Amino acid sequence: MSLTRTATVDASDHERVPLWRDPAKRAIAFQAVTLGLVFMLSYWIFSNAQSNLRKQSIATGFGFLSKEAGFEIGESLIPYSAAETYFRALSAGFLNTLKVSIAGVILTIILGVFVGISRLSKNWLLARIAAGYIEVLQNIPVLLQLFFWYGLFYTSLHGPRKSFNPVPGVFFNNRGFYFPFPEYHSAYPAMAVALFAACFAGCLLHKWSRTRQDKTGQSFPVMPVALGGVVGLPLIVWLAYGMPIRLDTPHLAGFNYEGGFSFSPEFVALLLGLVLYTSAFVAEIVRAGIQSVSRGQTEAAMSIGLKPGEVLSLVILPQAMRLIIPPMTNQMLNLTKNSSLAVAIGFPDFVAVVNTSINQTGQAIEGVSLIMIVYLTISLVTSSLMNRYNKRTAIIER
């Protein structure tokens, strides 16, 4: 070995340690060199970019955000036209990203938990089908799945005049999926308020029953009462307003359907692809989480006289959740990041709008940075929230 050291180092030797053998000084030198290299590389890139931009006469900075965008966006949650600014176009794109992500996350959790539990079912047929679902959908690229659904809609659905009409009032054609929607009535805002109030009351009830149980040991059926409130209160308001049931049904007007509530084929293909793909991963996470809780826990819970439902909700799930939540958060973030594939099938999400802006202004650096900043912010916010939740549910050891 080249670097053998003398076994005995006395005090006088220690004073005469050469500079390159002193770990502290060596560390400083090493870091200084690394930082220097990184700065040099950044400066080189920066100066190259500057001269290239000057030569191609591309503007720099975010000034373009306040200029007129000049392109249309297929669908938007806020009023938007081509005469609006880039900033407004990007906001519309961002809201579309949020829309597909939030809808996707909710549907994915429902479907994923369902498939994950089915995978563990005692029914052989159901367990096999769930296993096949997980295996197949996990192993096919999500982009391919998006193209598949989008292509399927385009080849199997016809134009508006030959719409597929599975139930009265519902129309599927290659322009979109149209559903009837309740016509606006002053009862609906009141119902929303009632729903909100019921949820709030449910939370209070939960807290109260918790403290009472801690003190007296008596349990209170919170779930049925709260559910009753959440369903019942809006229902009472609806009855009080005289049961408005007028539906706004989509109808053919000119070349397309009008009225009702509609989704574009792009949105449905994107949502379907993302939900099916991610739910396969969520199902695996749920299965692993449930299986990680040892059998003894179930038996112990049953032996103290809990009912099967209580065993699951009071003993198994709280323990499984600890293992499920962190990878689940990752999957939800993956879904949000994968929603950027919208650009491939023409759904105007944030990345698609930025892409159009880059093509128009040539300001690639600003555009790509915007994409990165937006997704980083979403990731950081979600993971900090989830870390807080994790800390609350983590096992408290002595």
Place this chain on the structure above:
Amino acid sequence: MRSTEEFRPPVTSIGAIGWIRQNLFSNFFNSLLTLLILYFLCRTLPSFINWAVIDAVWWSDGRTCNQINGACWSVITKNLRFILFGFYPYEQQWRPVLSICLLAAFIVYSSFRRAWNKHLPIAWLVGLVLIGLIMRGGVFGLPSVETEKWSGISLTLLLSIFGLSAAYPFGVILALGRRSRLPAIKTLCVLYIELIRGVPLISMLFMASVMFPLFLPEGITINKILRAQAAIVMFTAAYIAEVVRGGLQAIPRGQYEAAESLGLNYYQKMRLIILPQALRTVIPPTVSILISAFKDTSLVVIIGLFDLLRTTQVTLSNPEWTGFSTEAYLFAAFIYFMGCFVMSNFSRRLATKQYT
């Protein structure tokens, strides 16, 4: 005394009937579920089989396909070579085939635990260079084929396998950096890893296709495939770093201390004691990263490279074959599925085995 013959369990609880009773009709709810599923299967399976097999055509042209109700598998059989190899010169397509066979041989060889020693990385390096030479040509009397022409499944494999191999050392360095005691190094590595893991791959690919050219001095251009490859390497490295960090954390402190007490310096300690143990424990998660990389390379479609997915789409854009996207995408999905399925089974087998 009665013989054991008379104590055999009733026929309804053993054999096929017993199995069915236990697994399909154990209680009321289960029976209902089974019947519902069977009903659903009876409704959908026959029409699917009709479409996929009975009414399907396999070797026809596009016009015949439009007149039948079944699947048009001809879209694949007629365009198979293009879907698989894209613009690679037609007479030279044995070269990608040979490369894929070589690659498969390497993967099979690496799956034997006996092969896991320090020669394996070197063998891989030599193998990948060899594959690169076969594909690129210009040596052994092979006509050279520009990388722009590499397309179809060869591009998919190139981007994922070469990407992972190039990203691996980079990822290991990042992981070591993240666990370093030097604050500047640690900060740099944490920033890089978290930044990359927070953004979608598509933003990295956009960066490669529109931003990289601006970063290079005038006169130097790098072709698009290499730029995409660089983006994939940068992206994958961050994920590998996190996996390797997990492996490093799993090594007991005693190993570090023992190495130090032997008088090894940092590089010797890592190279001889820590990394060989850490990297072995992370082989299964590394295979998962390879699977993701294999699936994620399909994203290069968005920046206009001709991978397997894009050659499928190009086939579909031919007026003769438009409208048969379902069949074509099912075929592409099958190829991806087979690749991922084999790899994930392999990693699962490794994970269940005891190994150190």
